[in-house]
Amino acid sequence: MKDEDRELLVAAAVARAARTRLSATIGAIQRRVTPRALVDDALREVRERGVGLAEGTVSLAKRHPIETAAAAAVVTGVIARKPIWQAVSRLFSRRKETSAPSAGSTKD
Secondary structure: OOHHHHHHHHHHHHHHHHHHHHHHHHHHHHHHOOHHHHHHHHHHHHHHHHHHHHHHHHHHHHHOHHHHHHHHHHHHHHHOHHHHHHHHHHHHHHHHHHHOOOOOOOOO
16 A cells, blocks of 8 residues: 555545544534523523522621611512501501590580
8 A cells, every 4th residue: 555545544534533523513512502402501500690699698698687687678668568558547547536535425
């Protein structure tokens, strides 16, 4: 066998190996960009960031419990302002009704 033939066989083998690697790389890329894979990656990222945020929040709340309680009270007050206002209004309207003198009583 001539040196040229050996070089040609080696070059063909190298080309086949390169094609195989390229094909595998393209297959891997195609699997990664499927809609399902993209959604899974996005959900995994959101979960990881959410866990990190939650851990940071808990750590902050443990370091500053009074400020955390005050912030929670403010948020609760803003979210539930209408029911709170209604409850307070009913409470004060009942007090006025019970403290008013009854119509049939006479004082001597």
